């Protein structure tokens with residue numbers, strides 16, 4: 662699925678291209694499932710101008726190695742692999758990719774789940790460890806708690822011993838959020854989030870707020886922090902955050918961070934450690950994400966539409 666210009670979902674159109682043989686250090690992959698992320702929507706709409714046009718968007722997928730190029734020793738034809746990378750090109754049934762981008766898939770880890778969860782799973786991992794270390798007794802707020810990253814954050818944080826307060830946009834999502842580990846759920850379109858968080862925490866607020874909604878929630882998240890609390894703004898599903906006046910942080914010696922997964926996984930050793938932790942958490946049943954919602958690869962426009970309209974929950978994958 663190629664885009665020649667930025668715009669609505671209709672700019673993504675099928676085209677046939679020759680993939681060719683892998684060059685030195687590359688492999689050719691037969692992809693079995695492809696993840697769809699909000700990042701792809703920002704690329705498609707033109708908010709992120711990071712894909713050279715015409716170009717194939719998409720950051721993550723799982724698949725099977727078909728052929729390896731010169732110098733590739735870590736992988737062989739038939740190996741099951743997955744990747745999440747800053748290198749676009751995932752919206753395709755076959756592709757070439759640098760072998761250094763690949764993570765080997767353990768036999769007991771499902772392709773489709775991982776294809777839609779690598780970015781989200783690794784993001785949840787780094788948010789709960791590297792960005793802010795959640796531990797026994799932490800009190801945390803997760804905005805959009807029934808979302809793809811949100812579900813994983815809630816389950817994992819609860820396992821780590823945190824008290825988890827989640828916000829959601831509907832009753833259906835409230836039930837999902839509870840199933841995925843939230844101790845308290847706030848319907849943020851109906852209830853006052855700041856007042857409710859203050860009530861739930863005896864007026865103190867939360868140690869950390871994880872906010873991927875951005876524009877609509879950022880300043881509420883800030884107001885929910887306990888003194889010396891941390892606001893982790895890792896996304897902008899509702900739009901970019903209005904500029905922050907630094908003096909506002911002095912009200913509670915607050916810290917604000919805007920992390921991007923790629924900066925925490927640039928070193929392959931860090932990436933592999935995060936992937937191993939994610940696979941182990943799936944295996945141990947600490948993480949039990951909803952089954953991914955599946956679309957045919959050609960229906961990627963519909964997948965983008967559904968995500969933007971908040972109709973999805975959990976991972977979204979394209980089946981080539």
Ligand SMILES: NC(=O)c1ccc[n+]([C@@H]2O[C@H](COP(=O)([O-])OP(=O)(O)OC[C@H]3O[C@@H](n4cnc5c(N)ncnc54)[C@H](OP(=O)(O)O)[C@@H]3O)[C@@H](O)[C@H]2O)c1
Pocket residue numbers: 698699700780781784805806807808809810811828829830831834873874877895896897898899900920921922923968969970971972973974975
């Ligand atoms: N920084 C990083 O490295 C990184 C990595 C991965 C993901 N992210 C970001 O994390 C966020 C969550 O990603 P995800 O893939 O797991 O998506 P998601 O949570 O499944 O979907 C986003 C959710 O945000 C809520 N939302 C609130 N206002 C919205 C609006 N105006 N439009 C659309 N959604 C709105 C919706 O939940 P309700 O209906 O409950 O409100 C929606 O389901 C995205 O912003 C993504 O870019 C960042």
